[in-house]
Amino acid sequence: MTSSFTDRLLGRVKLSGWVSLAAPILAILFAGIVTSIVLAITGNPVFDTLTTMVDYGSQPRSLVLILNNATTYYLSALAVALGFRMNLFNIGVDGQYRLAALVAAAVGGAVTLPAPFHPILIILVSMLVGAAWAGIAGVLKATRGVSEVISTIMLNTIATGLGAYLLAEWAVPVAGSNNIGTPPIAASGQVPGLAMVPGSSLKVFGLVFLAVAVGIGFHVLLNKTRFGFDLRATGRSEQAAVASGVNVKRMVVYAMLISGGMAGLIGMPQLLGASYSYSLDFQPGLGFTGIAIALLGRNNPVGIAFGALLWAFLDVSANILGLHKISPEIVTIMQGVIVLSVVIAYELAHRYRGVAEQKRVSRELAGAASTPQKEGASA
Amino acid sequence: MISTGPLGTLTQEASISTETTVSEVAVQLEGITKRFPGVVANRDISLTVQKGHIHAIVGENGAGKSTLMKILYGMQRPDEGEIRVNGSPVTFHTPGDAISAGIGMVHQHFMLADNLTVLENVILGSEPRKGGLALDFAAARKKIKDISDAYGLGIDPDVLVEDIGVGIRQRVEILKVLYRGARILILDEPTAVLVPHEVDELFENLHGLVREGITIIFISHHLDEVLKVADAITVIRRGTTVAEVSPEGVTARQLAELMVGSELPSPETRESTVTDVVALQVTGLTIGADGERRVLDDVTLTIHKGEVLGIAGVEGNGQAELVEAIMGIRPSTGTITLAGEEITSWTTLRRREAGIGYIPEDRHRHGLLLEAPLWENRILGHQSEKVNVKGWWINRKGARADTERIVEQYDVRTPGIDVDAAALSGGNQQKLIVGREMSGEPKLLIAAHPTRGVDVGAQAAIWDHLRTARAAGLAVLLISADLDELIGLSDWLKVIHRGAVVAEFDPATVTPEQLGSAMTGAGEEA
Amino acid sequence: MLRNRFGKVVAGAAAGAMLLAAAACGGGDTTEGAPSAAPSGGASAPAASGVKVGLAYDIGGRGDQSFNDSAAAGLDKAVAELGVEINELEAGNGEAESAKEERLRLLASGGFNPVIAVGFAYSASVAKVAAEFPDTKFAIVDDEANKLPNVSNLVFAEEQGSFLVGAAAALKSTKGSIGFVGGVEVPLIKKFQAGYEAGAKAVKPDIKIQAKYLTQPPDFTGFGDPAKGKTAAEGMFDAGADVVYQAAGGSGAGVFEAAKAAGGMAIGVDSDQAKTADPTVADVIITSMLKKVDVAVFDFIKSFTTNSVQAGSKVYDLAAGGVDYSTTGGKVDDIKAQLDEYKAKISSGEITVPKE
Secondary structure, three states: OOOOHHHHOOOOOOHHHHHHHHHHHHHHHHHHHHHHHHHOOOOOOOHHHHHHHHHHHOHHHHHHHHHHHHHHHHHHHHHHHHHHHHHOOOOOOOHHHHHHHHHHHHHHHOOOOOOOOOHHHHHHHHHHHHHHHHHHHHHHHHHOOOOHHHHHHHHHHHHHHHHHHHHHHHHHEEEOOOOOOOOOOOHHHHHOOOOOOOOOOOOOOOHHHHHHHHHHHHHHHHHHHHHHHHHHHHHHHHHHHOOOOHHHHHHHHHHHHHHHHHHHHOOOHHHHHOOOOOOOOOOOOOHHHHHHHHHHOOHHHHHHHHHHHHHHHHHHHHHHHHHHHHOOOOHHHHHHHHHHHHHHHHHHHHHHHHHHHHHHHOOOOOOOOOOOOOOOOOO | OOOOOOHHHHOOOOOOHOOOOOOOOOEEEEEEEEEEOEEEEEEEEEEEEEEOOEEEEEHHHHHHHHHHHHHHHHOOOEEEEEEEEEEEEEEEOOOOHHHHOOEEEEOOOOOOOOOOHHHHHHHHHOOOOOOOOOHHHHHHHHHHHHHHHHOOOOOOOOEHHHHOOOHHHHHHHHHHHHOOOOOOEEEEEEOOOOOOOHHHHHHHHHHHHOOOOOOOEEEEEEEEHHHHHEEEEEEOOEEEEEEEEEHHOOOOHHHHHHOOOOOOOOOOOOOOOOOEEEEEEEEEEEEEEOOOOOOOEEEEEEEEEOOOOEOOOOOOOHHHHHHHHHOOOOEEEEEEEEEOOEOOOHHHHHHHOEEEEOOOHHHHHHOOOOEEEEEHHHHHHOOOOOEEEEEEOOOOHHOOOOOOOOHHHOOOOOOOOOOOOHHHHHHHHHHHHOOOHHHOOEEEEEEEEOOOOOOOHHHHHHHHHHHHHOOOEEEEEOOOOOHHHHHHHEEEEEEEEEEEEEEEEOOOOOOOOHHHHHOHHHHHHO | HHHHHHHHHHHHHHHHHHHHHHHHHHHHOOOOOOOOOOOOOOOOOOOOOOEEEEEEEEEOOHHHHHHHHHHHHHHHHHHHHHOOOEEEEEEOOOOOHHHHHHHHHHHHHHHEOOOEEEEEEHHHHHHHHHHHHHOOOOEEEEEOOOOOOOOOEEEHHHHHHHHHHHHHHHHOOOEEEEEEEEOOOHHHHHHHHHHHHHHHHHHOOOOEEEEEEOOOOOOHHOOHHHHHHHHHHHHHHHHOOEEEEOOOHHHHHHHHHHHHHHEEEEEEEEOHHHHHHHHHHHOOOOOOEOOOOHHHHHHHHHHOOOOOOEEEEEOOOOOOOOEEOOOOOOOOOOHHHHHHHHHHHHHHOOOOOOOO
């Protein structure tokens, strides 16, 4: 088949039928086997470890934590996936969301607005900052041909430095604390959590619904609109898109702006739902987790949702391992193996499907032109 | 050399290796049957290839040629039947088995690493060792030289592959399989990528090879080439051998009819439908800065409604750039006017919306989203056409319905519009593109090599569609390397050489010799 | 397309079903390790044996040859001398805030009492979880932002210890030029820098001091990247410094290597690094600023066993012996008198060391 490995890796080509079902299941099973072997080699009880994780991960309190983590991961993976669908590698989601959350937290802490407008303002500011930061890479690519991989990685580093400077400028000192953070956002700007899971006093981020809405929006934008068609066409074949009249440079800028705007949302559930301030220990690295989950979910909003939940489940269930003297790094190994084996499984499934579809086409055509006339073999 | 006339008037040339009288059989296939689930790709195929012959295998796309060759090269195993090489039965499990039996394959798409030298490419995978680890380049170089000299391939082992032309690359591929000891060569569509004079060089090389006792199995669509070079021809249709002919006793037209199993239409356009209304006016179109070599040099041309303007030329002389400039994909200077409106500064999308249809030269890269279903491919390039969209939204229903229409009207053979474009054969892909580009009532159709790499049946259908559209008042810019197609379809011919229009001909009176000399630049001095 | 979308949905659903199926089958049996949500009841008078100490490390955990290891040393001492049971959990790099909370919660709900959190990153989490478990005693190292009746805040006067090694650096320097390498530019490490510079200037007001931080938050790799530490220190030695003080956790090893290569001197941090560092470079370490987290941790556990835990801040300064300088190797024996004089002045309050 003519699609490149990258195309398949990034889900710009689709899988269908039962193979797309079998691929992730086999991959996760495989990852489970590898993890079991690692556990066995390191002298840990395999079955007990896994049941302990599952048992702990299925408690109501853990379910809340899983949902909350997954909300953040989902937004991050969607931001990455949007770029991936167009063949744009926005590696800079990490810097985009951190800078965006910082600025948004500072703005949110500095103003007071009536309840519905305060969080909306904060979210909009965050999206704008994320979009602007990603937009730099988009403009550089469109006007100067700078690879977005390089520029976004550099922008990550710049965002770190700029963020450290701005945080030092804006932070309010708290007596006795070695931490520094932006002024806390007033109650009017906070998004209350929801007691969605019975049996736990912990609350689910109110912005879980925002994540769901973004997922639906992602699907609609990509699959139902002209813009989405142009974006996907560019991702599948840039040359074909150019020939079909797509202004690829403009698409690059737009896609980066949208991806960055979505990146701006990543920090919001935590900021508006739990910490209310951007401080030194605001969770970093979510942009990179998003890349892994986007790959896991093949850049498809439904696939990513399950990927994010799986990832969050593993992360949360890792908490219990330390209590049993099992290194929580086992979960990192598991996550790595899952991503790797899912990628391989999709690749195998794709090859299988490519051959199968061509066979199906020729079979159905042969069936349609049945009763082949006996033609004379004479010269 | 461009020595072939329109299909019907082709004359035979005697094949040179007919003096091989001792008929020793190199390859014999008997009763080969290969089934894929639900479909029989090869059915009871029998084939006998004489040693030292160039044996051509012709057939439509999808007739089963590739499967047969894959079986012979060990990439697939037959369900029934027997393969004998040099008289002894063999069973191949992998291409490696075939290679050790002396069978080598030269693929249509070259498998060479650009950044390595010819020598490195040739030895890649079978590196000669010296003292265990070190590569013995000297021995390899000598062996390559010897092979090159013995068969007259004229290859310098120490140049980088990126610095050599397509024709030489192909000879490197041939050398590569000879280096591995092949005595029987399978060439898959070897001329598809070559310009006419390179084709002639290839044929000389092939004759050189058979003189040295090499056997060649030659797969092609180009019937006139097959007739020119082959010692024996086997025709495959629907998975089975339908005829075994000698090139002396058959014309290209007869051969084509054997392939498709029916009467064959010719590309010739009978009556003129040219009107006075100018559809496209291109003036002074130039690409390339002053002082540099211009890729496109001051090209001026006019196409009227109902007219087909053919552009002849050896590939790489500015045809692709001309097309891209008119489409607005590549920046250029000069003016372009479509139906009286100047479109020079318009974007590609706006030009398309204004009524330019575009059949690109490379349909896989420019014309299709291979991994997308047919109905999405229907939208490609027509993202603002009414059936496809409603404002910002994709009109899924409309696009699907119109795809069904194209599939129906243009005889795209597919089980449905949800299959990926990649699953279709080349001819059916091209019919889909033609149907798409003809929809929305275009004013101008740019057709770059519209029948390249498609089978005879699809070719005839595409010619038919072009003629019908022309009669309905469409202006067509036709770029083709197939002189029969150009002469047969065009109302007027321009020859492009080094980016400039160097000659014009009336296709009714032009001879292939005139065209050929103009294309190679000989006309300039004359 | 319908078929394809269906395929995707099914694919996703498969992953989810796996998850749920796994969750369901796990829920059946009650593994002994799974903690119950209910907090264990308050044991009123804890005896030394039967005390279960839970400790949560910051990133790096046991084995970071620095801050966390120092806490671990205190814990080990408590095991040896007080016979307590322990469990240690470790923070992951880039983990969510909720993971820190959950770690403390697991310890508290698992019956561990007291629970010790190492590092200011646990500040908010301790405040939250301590409120949920009022009968459990918590301690947090390096933070006194939140005061709760069941939380002890163990903080250090790093600037005072750093003042002493700053004075040592100025006294030992022959070139009149010294350096400071901080791991990550956070307020805590700035305290080290401030004390160091004040000490050096107290000895020699015109001394030249170079300062560099390896990374900016949220990039905390500056605490664990010896290569970065080495590069930074090399630059300082090249620019004329002959003594470099590192407050860079694991990156400090690189500073020592650079000092060894340049023929210069280095000052260690947190623990007595002339003893703990790689022996090949230990001889360049003239002294170390001791931050006795081990002492603080041990004291806290001991006070728990004697039922005398005090909530609120406990400042480990020079006077309390919580910070100090080391003399291993005898490289500062010649200036010991001067240093001890400063020490006395700080302890008595005669000298006030700036914190930033």
